Amino acid sequence: MTDYRIVALEEHVSFRRFVAEIDAGAIAGRGFEPGRGAGSRADELDEVGDRRLRLMDDAGISVQVLSVVGPGADLLAPATGPEFARRYNDEVAAAVARHPDRFAAFAHLPLSAPQAAAEELERCVKLLGFRGALVSGTTHGLFLDDARFSPVLERAEALGVPLYIHPGIPPESVRRAYYDGFDPAVSYAFANAGWGWHAETAVHILRLVLSGALDRHPKLRVIIGHMGEGLPMMLARCDATFGRVAKHLKRSVSETLLDQVAITISGFFTEPPFMAALLAFGVDRILFSVDYPFSTNRAARDFLDSLPVSRNDKLKIAHANADRILHLGGE
Numbered sequence: 001m002t003d004y005r006i007v008a009l010e011e012h013v014s015f016r017r018f019v020a021e022i023d024a025g026a027i028a029g030r031g032f033e034p035g036r037g038a039g040s041r042a043d044e045l046d047e048v049g050d051r052r053l054r055l056m057d058d059a060g061i062s063v064q065v066l067s068v069v070g071p072g073a074d075l076l077a078p079a080t081g082p083e084f085a086r087r088y089n090d091e092v093a094a095a096v097a098r099h100p101d102r103f104a105a106f107a108h109l110p111l112s113a114p115q116a117a118a119e120e121l122e123r124c125v126k127l128l129g130f131r132g133a134l135v136s137g138t139t140h141g142l143f144l145d146d147a148r149f150s151p152v153l154e155r156a157e158a159l160g161v162p163l164y165i166h167p168g169i170p171p172e173s174v175r176r177a178y179y180d181g182f183d184p185a186v187s188y189a190f191a192n193a194g195w196g197w198h199a200e201t202a203v204h205i206l207r208l209v210l211s212g213a214l215d216r217h218p219k220l221r222v223i224i225g226h227m228g229e230g231l232p233m234m235l236a237r238c239d240a241t242f243g244r245v246a247k248h249l250k251r252s253v254s255e256t257l258l259d260q261v262a263i264t265i266s267g268f269f270t271e272p273p274f275m276a277a278l279l280a281f282g283v284d285r286i287l288f289s290v291d292y293p294f295s296t297n298r299a300a301r302d303f304l305d306s307l308p309v310s311r312n313d314k315l316k317i318a319h320a321n322a323d324r325i326l327h328l329g330g331e
Contacts, residue, residue, distance in 0.1 A: 235254040269299050
């Protein structure tokens with residue numbers, strides 16, 4: 001095993017006692033199914049202690065940046081979501097405090113109440129030492145380019161912390177139109193990890209570009225996982241197509257993405273998508289991730305060790321880019 005520090009950015013928790021507070025009908029209506037997705041990894045997601053640390057040690061992973069995945073504050077009413085998110089973030093902060101050299105965190109935001117979400121982000125960054133926030137998919141069918149989420153974008157930019165845009169289960173209308181019609185297990189996989197997650201996150205990023213949201217917030221940093229969610233192979237195509245019609249933008253699509261978006265390798269551990277990401281985004285915008293517990297630390301570490309890049313570039317991917325973007329202060 002090589003001797004470099006490794007920071008993993010897309011590493012998840014979901015605490016049972018918080019999920020139990022959410023109405024079961026709301027959970028089912030959003031598409032969460034027992035035994036699938038986060039429900040299939042409930043034990044690992046609920047544990048932030050000896051077992052997680054042992055698996056990190058076995059793969060030589062130095063730091064996990066924890067983030068909440070699965071049913072959360074966006075399923076609650078605007079009046080109750082902020083208090084729920086606050087307690088959830090306090091619980092994550094307590095886990096980080098028990099092992100501050102091994103864990104950091106992204107905030108869980110009550111996006112059904114955007115102004116409160118902005119305030120919670122600031123509290124988490126300034127008081128709890130969190131490194132940004134993670135947003136999973138749409139909120140009530142809306143992407144972050146919607147004007148009502150401007151307070152969140154403004155606050156993240158002002159604080160100098162990134163928003164990690166993670167996939168979420170597509171809205172029911174999208175699931176029915178695009179992904180249904182197969183065995184239920186196939187349809188679920190098609191809508192989520194098999195395809196839909198990645199397509200929707202790419203759409204999310206393109207909406208932030210095409211709406212002008214990233215032009216309005218030029219210092220906002222966004223992170224996406226899964227080797228760029230298909231965007232690396234589409235940059236030239238986007239420029240050729242949108243360059244003819246999106247005259248309101250200050251920059252081309254690719255210029256905006258390269259200025260403001262970083263990508264992680266989470267869950268994608270083969271060379272072809274990595275080479276596309278490397279050629280399109282460059283090594284300074286690629287960061288290590290596992291997607292724990294949905295992918296294994298060992299598989300991610302073995303892939304990192306095998307990358308056909310120089311040692312200096314490997315160190316950038318392993319930790320230096322994360323240290324810079326998340327202000328981790330690593331060596």
